[in-house]
Amino acid sequence: MPIPRRRALANLAGLGALAAFGPALAQGAAYPSKQINLVVSYPAGGDTDALARLYAEKLAARFNQPVVVENRPGASGTIGNAYVAKAAPDGYTLLFTPNTISIATLVIKAGPSGPAYDAVNDFTPIIQAGSQSLFLVVNTATGVTSVKELVEAAKAGKIRSYASPGSGSPMHILGETFNKAAGVQIAQVPYRGSAPAIVDLVGGHIPFMYTTLGPVAQHIASGKLAAIGVADAKRSPLMPNVPTLAEAGYPDVLVGAWQGLMGPKGLPQNVVRTLNTAMNDIIKMPDVIPRMTTMALVPVGGEPAVLGRANAEDHKRYSKLIQEFGIRAE
Incomplete structure (x- = not known):
């Protein structure tokens, strides 16, 4: 075989190998390369929706890609949550949620119209944006x-x-x-x-x-x-003059709220890192902090595991309380 022909065949083989790995390399290097949909499982106008729109604005500026808030309300948040749980784990469908995600499947009766996801195991935690006192x-x-x-x-x-x-x-x-x-x-x-x-x-x-x-x-x-x-273990920095329920004689009455960003189960680690890094920077921005304070959200941030633990612990603790009190959603 003439040398030029051999070289051409070798080049074609090399291109074929690159083509095989191309999608994986592109995903790892280029995220995000298109619009991100940020699902909120509640109507527009509430705390969660307002926060999601704030973070979407900042993420869009950072990534130079559209980040669109998509409201999918209904059934105590389980409609939107289930939608994200079943979405492709590619980083383009995400969920911004309060800690009701830990509770909703516990208070809605199982059945054909009941929750179609596991609140702890069917999502990838990205970041706990902040905590809210009750x-x-x-x-x-x-x-x-x-x-x-x-x-x-x-x-x-x-x-x-x-x-x-x-x-x-x-x-x-x-x-x-x-x-x-x-x-x-x-x-x-x-x-x-x-x-x-x-x-x-x-x-x-x-x-x-x-x-x-x-x-x-x-x-x-x-x-x-x-x-x-x-209902916190210590007084809120937003209202330091308000005593805790523990100070009033009820140390075991501890119930709080949080807001977090999640993706479907199996979200690639490079995507999680990209989003986690961006959100940690965003919640520290001088123009974001006062807007979070207006909504009474104390920044938390940190690694994805912080949100993962909060979700799992709430799910375990509240399951006992919900069973004890016979609580059900309407």
């Missing part, structure tokens, strides 16, 4: 100024109900946990989200609720509402 907030017209006074009013029959953003939410779990610890029977009034609950709370139609700080901050500032307790 506060006990009262209408100041009740005259209640402390957790002690609230318990006394409940035992005297003066306070009979509390609002939550929905059955099976972390706020509902907190309410039932507090009831047991304080020896009271305060009935939950579930709403379809925080916004309508807050309207009724400010209007005096319900005496108090369990909530994150962001949606009620303006009403606390105006004096219509007052935060009298926080």
Whole structure:
């Protein structure tokens, strides 16, 4: 065989080998090379949606690719969660979620229309963006100024109900946990989200609720509402004058919230690293920190394992509480 022909055949063989490895090399080197869809399993306008849009804006600028928030609400978040769990693990369909992902499958009855995913094993953790404290907030017209006074009013029959953003939410779990610890029977009034609950709370139609700080901050500032307790191990840096429920005598009443970024199971490690690095930088940006503070989110960040542990621990702990109290989503 003439030498030029041999060389040509060798070159073709080399090109064939490169073609075989080409897709893998391209994926590892080029991510992201197209639009990323960031799924939020709740309607537009809430804390999770607002945070997702903030991070999407920053990720798009960093990656020079569109990052589009896609709202897929319904069934306590399980519709959007299931959509991401079944998506291709290529980094182009992601989930931005509160810790209700750890709870939703526990409070929805199994069946043909029930959750079609495992909250712990069917997702790849990327980063815990931040944590949110849950506060006990009262209408100041009740005259209640402390957790002690609230318990006394409940035992005297003066306070009979509390609002939550929905059955099976972390706020509902907190309410039932507090009831047991304080020896009271305060009935939950579930709403379809925080916004309508807050309207009724400010209007005096319900005496108090369990909530994150962001949606009620303006009403606390105006004096219509007052935060009298926080369900964390230590006081919130956002409201350091509000005592913990442990300080009020209920050390075991600890229920919090968090927001995190996840992908489908099997997300490649190079994609996880790229997203984790970007998000760790974003949550430290001088223009992002105050916007997170407005939504009462304390930055967490760190390695993906931080989110993985938080999700697994919440799932395990809340499964026991949900079973004990017989909590079910509507």
